[in-house]
Amino acid sequence: MTTKKIAVVSAGLSQPSSTRMLADRLAEATVRRLHEEGFETEVTTVELRDVAHDVTNNLLAGFPSPKLEEIIEKVTTADGLIAVTPIFTTSYSGLFKTFFDVIDNQSLAGMPVIIGATAGTARHSLALDYAIRPMFTYLHAVVVPTGVFAASEDWGSGADTVKTLPDRIERAAGELAPLVAASTRSSEVRDPFALDPSFSPTGGFMAS
Amino acid sequence: MQFGIFTVGDVTTDPTNGTTPTEHERIKAILTIAQKVEEVGMEVFATGEHHNPPFVPSSPTTILGYLAAKTEKLILSTATTLITTNDPVKIAEDYAMLQHIADGRVDLVLGRGNTGPVYPWFGQDIRQGIPLAIENYALLRRLWREDYVDWEGQFRTPLQGFQSTPRPLDGIPPFVWHGSIRSPEIAEQAAYYGDGFFANNIFWPKEHYMKLIGFYRQRFEHYGHGRADQAIVGLGGQVFMRKNSQDAVNEFRPYFDEAPVYGHGPSLEDFMAQTPLTVGSPQQVIDRYAAMREYFGDYQRQLFLMDHAGLPLKTVLEQIDILGEEVVPVLRKEFAKDRPEHVPDAPTHASLKAAAEAAKDAGVQGSETTQASANVDAAEAEEVRS
Numbered sequence: 250m251t252t253k254k255i256a257v258v259s260a261g262l263s264q265p266s267s268t269r270m271l272a273d274r275l276a277e278a279t280v281r282r283l284h285e286e287g288f289e290t291e292v293t294t295v296e297l298r299d300v301a302h303d304v305t306n307n308l309l310a311g312f313p314s315p316k317l318e319e320i321i322e323k324v325t326t327a328d329g330l331i332a333v334t335p336i337f338t339t340s341y342s343g344l345f346k347t348f349f350d351v352i353d354n355q356s357l358a359g360m361p362v363i364i365g366a367t368a369g370t371a372r373h374s375l376a377l378d379y380a381i382r383p384m385f386t387y388l389h390a391v392v393v394p395t396g397v398f399a400a401s402e403d404w405g406s407g408a409d410t411v412k413t414l415p416d417r418i419e420r421a422a423g424e425l426a427p428l429v430a431a432s433t434r435s436s437e438v439r440d441p442f443a444l445d446p447s448f449s450p451t452g453g454f455m456a457s
Numbered sequence: 458m459q460f461g462i463f464t465v466g467d468v469t470t471d472p473t474n475g476t477t478p479t480e481h482e483r484i485k486a487i488l489t490i491a492q493k494v495e496e497v498g499m500e501v502f503a504t505g506e507h508h509n510p511p512f513v514p515s516s517p518t519t520i521l522g523y524l525a526a527k528t529e530k531l532i533l534s535t536a537t538t539l540i541t542t543n544d545p546v547k548i549a550e551d552y553a554m555l556q557h558i559a560d561g562r563v564d565l566v567l568g569r570g571n572t573g574p575v576y577p578w579f580g581q582d583i584r585q586g587i588p589l590a591i592e593n594y595a596l597l598r599r600l601w602r603e604d605y606v607d608w609e610g611q612f613r614t615p616l617q618g619f620q621s622t623p624r625p626l627d628g629i630p631p632f633v634w635h636g637s638i639r640s641p642e643i644a645e646q647a648a649y650y651g652d653g654f655f656a657n658n659i660f661w662p663k664e665h666y667m668k669l670i671g672f673y674r675q676r677f678e679h680y681g682h683g684r685a686d687q688a689i690v691g692l693g694g695q696v697f698m699r700k701n702s703q704d705a706v707n708e709f710r711p712y713f714d715e716a717p718v719y720g721h722g723p724s725l726e727d728f729m730a731q732t733p734l735t736v737g738s739p740q741q742v743i744d745r746y747a748a749m750r751e752y753f754g755d756y757q758r759q760l761f762l763m764d765h766a767g768l769p770l771k772t773v774l775e776q777i778d779i780l781g782e783e784v785v786p787v788l789r790k791e792f793a794k795d796r797p798e799h800v801p802d803a804p805t806h807a808s809l810k811a812a813a814e815a816a817k818d819a820g821v822q823g824s825e826t827t828q829a830s831a832n833v834d835a836a837e838a839e840e841v842r843s
Contacts, residue, residue, distance in 0.1 A: 309722030312661045314731065442641040442672045450642075450649035452588060454595035454610070 252289040254435040255279060256327035260297045260334040260345035267367045269296065271399045272333040274415075275363055278422030279331065279429065286430055293323045297344050304344065307351040317351075325356040326439075328432035329425055330390070332381075333365035336373040340380040341366075349384065358389035361428035363421045365397040371409075374398040393424035458792045459803050460785045461501025462494045462777065463536040463693060463760040466514035469767035472715035477767075480513050486770045487514070490763070491524050493774050495531040497781020503534035503566060503760060508542075508575050511717070518551045525559035532805070533559055536655070536693075536760065537568025537636045540597070541589040542579035544613065548593075549600035549621040556626040561806025566655045566691070567594060568636040569643075581612070587642050588612075594633075594646065601630035629813060632804045634691055634758075637669070644669055648676030653689035653803065659762055660718065662731050666692070667752050674754065687801055691758035694746060695734045698779045702737035708772075709736045716766040739783040746784075747791040755796050757803035759788070 257276045261268030272294070280290045297304065303317040313321055324330065334345035349357075364381045366373070377396035385392045395417065403414040464487055470477040478486065491502040502524065504514045514520060521533040533555065538548060548565075556563045569586045570576075576583040592610045599606050600621040608616040625631065634653035637643035638661065647654040654673040656666040670690055677688035697712075699705035706725065713725045713736075728734055735745045750756065761780065764773040802808070 306723040306727070310660070310719045310728070312665070312731070314723070314727065441668070442644075444641060444645060448642055448645070450591065450646040451595050452591035452610075454592065454599075 251436065252291050253283055253329070253429050253432070254323075254327045255290055255292045255329050255331065255429065256324040257292060257294040257331045258297065258324060258333070258345075258348065259294065260342045260348070261367070262298055262335070262342075262344075266335075267399060267401070267404060268333050268335050268365075270404070271365050271367055271397065271418075272331055274418050275331045275333070275365055275397060275422060278418050279329065279363070279425050282422055282426035283429060286426065288430055293327070295320050295324065297348050300348075301344055304347050304351060308347060313351065321352055321356075325352060325360075326435055326437075327360070328435045329361040329363075329429035330357070331363045331365065331425075332385075333367070334381065336366050336368035336376045339373065340376055341384070346384070349388070354388060357385070360388075360390040360434065361425055361432060362390045362392045363395075363397065363425050364392055365399070365421075367399045369401050371398070371400040371402070374400070391428060393421055393428070395421040395424055397421050458756075458789060459500040459532065459758040460780075460788070461499045461503065461532070461534075461758070461760045462490065462763050463501075463503040463505070463534075464490065464514070464764050465505045465762065466507060466512050467717060467765055468511040468513060469717060469765065470715075471767040471769060472711045483513050484520075486764065486773075487520065488523060488527075489770065490773055490777065491520075491531070492527055493777045495528045497777055497785075499777075499781055499785060500530070501532045501534055501758060501760060503536035505536055506539050506570075507572070508578060509572060518555050521555055521563070522558055525555065525562065528562075530562070532562050532564060534563070535565050536657075537566045537570070539570045539575070540567040540593050541569045541586055542575055542581050543593075545593040545597040546600060546613075546616075546619070546621060549597055550623075552631050553601065553621065553623050553625050556631055556806070557623055561626050561629070561810075563806070564632040564634065564804075566634040566636045566653075569640075571638075585612070587640065590643060591646060594635075598630070598650070601625050626806065627810050627813075629806060629809045631806075632809065634689070639665075639669070641669070641672055644673040645676055648673050648682075648688070649680050651677065651680065651682035653691060653757070655691040655693070655758070657693040658733055659693045659695045660732065663733055663749075663752055670753050683801075684799070686754050686797065687799060689801070689803060690753060690756035691760065691803070692749060692753060692756060693760050693762060694749075695732075695762045696742045696746075696776075696780075696784075697736045698739050698742055698776060698784070700738060702741055705736050705738065712766040712768055720766075739779055742784050743787050743791070746788055750792060755792070755800045757801070 257272050259269045259272040276292050283290050300317050303314040307313045334341040362385050364377055366377050377398055382392055397417045399414055402408055468483045494502045504517050504520050506514055506517050508515050517535050524533055552565055569590050573583055589612055592612055596608055605618045605620050606616055634655040635643050635647035636655040644654055656670055658666050674685035674688045678685040697705050697709040710725050714720055735742050763776050
């Protein structure tokens with residue numbers, strides 16, 4: 250049985266962070282569902298805080314450090330991505346966005362993704378759909394319909410009792426797992442020098 | 458093996474004293490630097506082409522024309538000539554003229570340019586960068602190789618029976634290198650024509666350029682210009698030297714930290730580890746650059762970026778002295794060691810002319826000899842003569 254690779258990107262800053270907690274829960278639920286279907290899984294979790302300087306340097310210098318390059322490779326060649334950010338000033342955190350800014354904008358095309366976000370209050374929950382989902386849509390990623398938002402109260406007694414955080418996590422994982430199961434991304438061989446079949450080195454003009 | 462200097466031509470404030478050269482001072486400094494390259498025994502000076510401050514070299518052939526008169530042997534080149542936004546007719550004319558003035562000591566590195574607004578300023582669209590580079594070069598080649606050209610393409614007004622003037626010196630067009638940082642299309646184009654490929658090799662890790670050059674070499678062989686290790690490769694590089702390496706680091710660090718391209722980003726130490734930038738003793742530079750052939754294969758041209766980030770002219774001239782006296786002579790020996798006989802030197806006007814004459818004598822008129830294989834022929838012809 251093939252091993253499915255899942256990348257988890259968390260842009261939480263504190264330790265422990267609720268962003269990382271949500272990311273881990275989403276990963277666990279997805280892994281469990283894949284195991285039930287008979288798939289092995291390999292999960293790579295990236296705390297963007299650990300490479301925050303590398304991400305900024307990439308923005309300034311134009312290339313990733315070896316450490317960041319390895320992370321980008323793992324993320325872009327996964328079969329599925331779980332991306333979770335805290336909501337800062339009504340949107341994704343700058344670190345989260347910068348990480349996706351320095352990745353080649355073709356490299357997440359077709360990638361199955363769960364988007365998740367955390368904030369102090371549920372009043373920020375629509376940021377998932379007006380900020381984070383459009384960013385992945387631009388990158389041609391396949392974002393599952395359920396985005397999971399966790400407010401501080403979701404972790405305690407003030408949690409929503411109708412559609413609870415665990416319910417929402419399960420629902421999103423249930424949407425991601427079949428896409429990961431069907432993905433061949435992690436086993437594909439990529440040719441960075443593949444030329445478009447229509448490309449001609451002379452532009453169709455007679456060589457001279 | 459050719460060595461030389463390439464300049465971006467930036468006007469940058471010296472971060473150690475806050476002084477900024479005037480455009481006039483900077484342009485004169487570039488001319489002084491270029492003449493120094495010949496004085497210390499290196500072969501090539503190449504200037505960038507830019508159309509926005511803080512860069513001054515908007516008019517490369519004016520600079521190179523002056524240098525043609527002031528130098529004897531120096532090869533005058535570019536890094537790069539904008540094949541996307543210049544009219545290929547004007548490139549054909551300007552560089553053929555320069556060839557005559559410089560008695561053939563001219564070649565070009567073509568590039569697309571990476572400054573977005575330059576395209577609309579010259580009536581082009583950056584999204585058409587690759588098609589422009591492909592089509593404009595196809596026309597440029599014809600203008601240099603055919604006396605009368607009929608042309609209709611996508612980007613330029615059509616030509617009927619047009620003759621660009623003057624004709625290339627001795628009927629030999631300048632040798633062309635194609636420069637690219639990341640586009641396999643440009644490596645493919647260089648390989649298709651048997652032209653040279655230049656990788657600036659200063660901003661990114663060498664592993665990136667190794668892959669791109671490996672691809673170019675493979676495609677060069679595919680198109681029948683010779684073996685992969687006979688492809689014509691040029692590399693950029695970036696060094697700063699003092700006798701004691703710590704002095705070099707201390708002196709260069711403020712320039713690095715404030716440099717327009719990578720300043721305020723990675724540390725000098727990280728950038729040195731991750732790119733070919735070498736700041737240290739001449740021996741450290743020798744060790745680092747002598748190893749380049751291990752990574753890229755035997756190559757033909759090594760250019761260094763020296764006069765940037767606000768370094769004063771006096772310092773730049775000292776650096777070129779160190780290169781010419783202590784580094785390049787050793788690198789020449791290192792690069793010559795075990796270099797296979799069949800690996801050609803970079804084509805020059807003399808070698809291309811000799812090859813064309815040899816081909817004519819051999820009666821292979823009508824069948825085009827590629828530049829690279831012509832170069833091998835020329836090298837062999839030289840061996841026979843000597």
